Amino acid sequence: MSEVEERITRIKQHKGVKGLLIVGDDGNIIRNTLGSGSDKESKSYAHHVSEIAKKAKSVIRDINPLDDLTFFRIKAKRQEILVAPDKSYFLIVIQNIDEDNDAINRS
Template identity: 45%
Template sequence: MVRDTPLFSRTHVLILLCEAEEIIERIKSHKGVQAVLVVNQEGVPIFTSSTDEFAIDHAALISQLAAKAKSTICTLDANNDLTFLRIRSKKHEIMIVPDENYALIVIQNLVSSTESDTNCGNFKGT
């Protein structure tokens, strides 16, 4: 006999939430991480490691940028999809992992150029 069961039990949801919290804590522990955001499809933050004001301001704009990038990728190749977007400015690096219903956004302060050279093995290119 097969019983009707919900897709996710309450215990399963709690386990997933604990795993998500562990992952977010691990991301936050990286050097220079300023904020970790999880946003819904509308760009509304549903989790933030920063202030609410910072999260609201950044989530909406970054979500719009990610949506435009996703649209561009699909326009160029209908069989392709955006899986990761990384943007680097003079001060920050923004990493976006879009999903069907949510997106993970990490904003990281850049390390100084001397630290960066050390971390990259002083690679100067040819």
């Protein structure tokens, strides 16, 4: 198994991880582990998150041209989206939020 496959497997084993996407700069999906039957959902994540990531990278560059965006996350009520942008692709991890742990974290 390649190093990339090992890392993908390790990420998928984290608690609550629904799946991950590797998306090219053009918004096309390179790798999808969300499972079968979720093609429309995967394309939606790929399109919207890659657009947000491009805008976020631009904002960071506008603030300080020497900085670059390395990671960000978007947290909603039920899911969290973790994004690690690179020069030519985005790693997007979709994680379901554990309500029990989330309640503990808020206290």
